[in-house]
Amino acid sequence: MKNPVKTKIQYSDAILSLSIVFLLAVFCKLVEISLLIPFLLLFLGLLLFFFKKGSLKLFLNLGLLIALTLFASSAIQTYTNLCPLFLPVASIAMLTMLLYDDLQLVFIMAFVSSALFSLMLSGSRWLGLLGVTPLDVMLIFFIGGLAGAFAVRGARTRGTLFAAGLYVGVIQAVGMILIHHDFLLLLSPMFLKVFVLPLLVSGLVCAAVLAGLGVFEYLFGVITNFSLLELSDFNQPLLRRLILEAPGTYHHSLVVSNIAEAAADAIGSNALLTRVGAYYHDIGKLEKPDYFTENQIATGNKHDDLEPSMSRLVILNHVKEGIALAKQYRLNPIIASFIPEHHGTSLMHYFYQKALAAEKTDKGEVNEENYRYPGPKPQRKETAIVLLADSSEAATRSLDEMTPNRIEEVVRKVINNKFIDGQLDESNLTLKEIETIAVTFTRSLSATYHGRVKYPEIKNASDYRHQKSADDHSAEPPRAQEGDSHSS
Numbered sequence: 158m159k160n161p162v163k164t165k166i167q168y169s170d171a172i173l174s175l176s177i178v179f180l181l182a183v184f185c186k187l188v189e190i191s192l193l194i195p196f197l198l199l200f201l202g203l204l205l206f207f208f209k210k211g212s213l214k215l216f217l218n219l220g221l222l223i224a225l226t227l228f229a230s231s232a233i234q235t236y237t238n239l240c241p242l243f244l245p246v247a248s249i250a251m252l253t254m255l256l257y258d259d260l261q262l263v264f265i266m267a268f269v270s271s272a273l274f275s276l277m278l279s280g281s282r283w284l285g286l287l288g289v290t291p292l293d294v295m296l297i298f299f300i301g302g303l304a305g306a307f308a309v310r311g312a313r314t315r316g317t318l319f320a321a322g323l324y325v326g327v328i329q330a331v332g333m334i335l336i337h338h339d340f341l342l343l344l345s346p347m348f349l350k351v352f353v354l355p356l357l358v359s360g361l362v363c364a365a366v367l368a369g370l371g372v373f374e375y376l377f378g379v380i381t382n383f384s385l386l387e388l389s390d391f392n393q394p395l396l397r398r399l400i401l402e403a404p405g406t407y408h409h410s411l412v413v414s415n416i417a418e419a420a421a422d423a424i425g426s427n428a429l430l431t432r433v434g435a436y437y438h439d440i441g442k443l444e445k446p447d448y449f450t451e452n453q454i455a456t457g458n459k460h461d462d463l464e465p466s467m468s469r470l471v472i473l474n475h476v477k478e479g480i481a482l483a484k485q486y487r488l489n490p491i492i493a494s495f496i497p498e499h500h501g502t503s504l505m506h507y508f509y510q511k512a513l514a515a516e517k518t519d520k521g522e523v524n525e526e527n528y529r530y531p532g533p534k535p536q537r538k539e540t541a542i543v544l545l546a547d548s549s550e551a552a553t554r555s556l557d558e559m560t561p562n563r564i565e566e567v568v569r570k571v572i573n574n575k576f577i578d579g580q581l582d583e584s585n586l587t588l589k590e591i592e593t594i595a596v597t598f599t600r601s602l603s604a605t606y607h608g609r610v611k612y613p614e615i616k617n618a619s620d621y622r623h624q625k626s627a628d629d630h631s632a633e634p635p636r637a638q639e640g641d642s643h644s645s
């Protein structure tokens with residue numbers, strides 16, 4: 158499977174990044190700051206390049222994160238007499254983890270930020286007073302940053318952030334105790350006040366910095382678990398409308414989100430993002446809910462009276478309307494990307510076949526491209542999983558006989574067709590992951606649709622007694638009544 162285009166480095170981006178580093182070097186030379194600062198930024202850019210995560214935007218975002226914290230720390234150092242050990246250096250690595258959930262990036266940022274801070278402190282009188290070298294400070298902040306990043310990984314509550322801040326403080330304090338392995342000094346109250354307390358407080362300041370996560374989320378165009386949890390609340394206006402105006406689509410979205418979330422979890426991609434993306438994938442159906450099968454229980458199929466070309470327009474429109482609604486309700490762009498990507502450039506088989514059948518009588522020409530969704534194809538694993546879950550759920554729902562074997566057959570057929578049609582080409586899913594997704598879908602869909610045990614209809618106690626006496630007089634077991642099924 159080919160690599161997604163987004164991981165390729167653009168030459169223009171590389172030139173611009175190098176120019177920024179060069180200008181920074183000139184600036185540092187002019188104001189007599191260590192030239193190691195631009196060198197470290199160059200190092201950061203090169204690592205991003207080699208890990209194939211490179212884009213100018215990511216480089217600038219991470220650079221901005223470091224610059225903001227350095228600037229604030231430098232201002233505090235210049236204008237106050239605060240001990241540098243109070244500085245929340247670990248917050249950079251913690252923010253990187255929350256915003257990007259990427260261990261390599263976290264490692265780089267923990268290293269670059271701690272190195273830059275120790276450089277900034279190299280001339281500080283505090284180092285002499287504390288009896289530590291810049292390297293000691295760098296190591297303490299580096300370990301603190303890594304510890305904090307691991308502690309906030311996958312965090313879903315504000316309480317976790319606070320606990321992570323406390324954890325950072327303790328790890329940093331332990332680091333300082335290990336550097337000063339003089340037991341007499343360790344027992345003195347002065348040591349606790351001057352060395353341990355600032356590092357403990359620094360961890361808590363990190364937790365306070367993380368409280369401003371929403372600002373970075375907005376600036377960097379990413380989404381964190383906190384926003385995802387807010388979006389998963391069914392009181393959100395768009396989900397409320399879905400429940401009230403298109404209950405069939407709401408139920409379909411719930412099933413899709415359940416099976417997609419389980420699959421995302423099984424392959425180690427972002428399960429919460431997948432679930433929330435699935436909630437919103439079909440919001441475009443709000444405009445004309447009656448034209449979609451899941452909402453046609455009472456009305457019958459409206460497409461029976463429509464030309465295939467008209468049906469095509471109505472169905473295509475649910476993607477367009479969805480994008481418009483996402484804009485109107487200011488939905489996060491990452492969640493909005495599930496709307497066009499959950500169909501990719503797939504073909505509307507049913508209406509295409511209907512149009513071909515009509516062509517034979519009309520002698521008109523049917524262009525396959527007209528019956529394809531506009532795309533783009535899924536650009537991330539999460540949207541690809543929702544694409545597969547959406548089609549697998551719809552295909553399973555239309556089965557007459559919902560046994561696990563039939564469900565597996567249909568799921569594999571759907572996934573194979575999407576794969577052959579090239580819909581997964583840009584999603585970065587591996588063959589092994591696709592196999593895991595097929596197995597998980599089969600299990601989840603079988604649990605949802607199979608095993609509906611039919612019970613005899615018993616309305617009240619007298620019915621029960623009546624039935625029991627009838628059973629006592631007959632050797633036959635009670636017969637299941639049509640239409641009285643209970644899902645397991």
Ligand SMILES: [Fe+2]
Nearest residue numbers: 438439475500
């Ligand atoms: Fe859809």
Ligand SMILES: [Fe+2]
Nearest residue numbers: 409438439547
């Ligand atoms: Fe759907």
